[in-house]
Amino acid sequence: MGIRPDALASLGSRTSRLRAAALLVAGVVGTVLVVAALQRLTSERIAHNERLWLISKLESLVPSSLRDNDLYTDRTQVRPQDLLGTEAPVTIYRARKNGIAAAAILSPIAPDGYGGSIELLVAVDYEGAVLGVQVLAHRETPGIGDGFEPRRSNWLQSFKGRTLDNPEQARWTIRKDGGNFDQFTGASVTPRAIIKAVRRALEYYRANRETIFNAAAQP
């Protein structure tokens, strides 16, 4: 695609072409600067919004009767490699009442979702029973793979009260695979991924409970 000769000619003299080019460069640079400035100006507010949102999620997972500490700041990071679905550090939020460990919220990843990784929050009480599960981020197919969304169903509630032995290990999967958990119609990859991730989070918790609660807070 060459430049048509008349395209350049239509611009007029060399001076006006140079001026137009300079203006274009200035315009681009200006746009970039404006966006950069805006990014600086909004970054704090954005971080604040994200933090508030996360805190509301955390607090909805652990009933306030179980805790009197600041869930969000009393957190620590672990590097579990396999069990929590990622090699990156995973944050665990601790809930305490009167200084005694009461519950923990892990933030594992289900790496084998249909559309990629699913970020989860899994809350467990001290004994290791699930208090609740929430999905923070996902790329599942809308209408099919997103049946876990609260606006669509109560599926995530079916984790409440579960432990590593309830149901027994072989039944920690979807009904189609001989397990106890429903799958949403037409989707099996997504529920399988989430169920597996929740179970592994429970396993990690059981194996590392004391470390989880004794580690210093790293806000």
Next chain:
Amino acid sequence: MPLPSPNRNAATLLALSPLLAVSDSVINALGFGLVALLVTVVASIPTSINLNRYNEYGRIAVIVTTVAGVVTSAMLLAHAWFYELYRAIGAYLPLLIGGGLLLSRGAVHAPHTNWLLFALIGIRSGMWFVLSLLVLGAARELIGHGSLLVGVSGLPGAPPAWMERTLFEADYGFVLAILPPGAFIAMGLLFAVRNWHRNKDT
């Protein structure tokens, strides 16, 4: 998006299709449409001022950078000040860049110098766009979820929750309506209606 005349390039039509992802419910369509409108108006100002200086290639550069800059700014602002809305439609906002470029295709060939005229044309295209999105959104939400306006209380200005209507409990609804193929089908139906309306007048 002015529903295209038969002369318009079919490629333009198809290229706008990612925007259909955002019309799967009234709320998403409305929120997205309003942002699109805003972007169109804001972007038209610096664009129109400059266009006559450049030939076609220069104009493309100006339009691309302006639209990209305005949409990115809109995303940042939404993320900071309209967080609920951003959670709902934020992932789709970059599509506006593509859409904006296509809407302004005409400006590459025949730019107007009067920025007000430019802005008004932009507003008109934008309004058609919002309207089409709303119709699509309502139809798809109705058929797909069996509801209308669910989630409206999350929009800025907080319209009251009674505006949300669930017409029927659809465990699954007609899922096709809320998936992308459903968007194309709905779009096709819209065109059919429009063509029927046109032809009946002649």
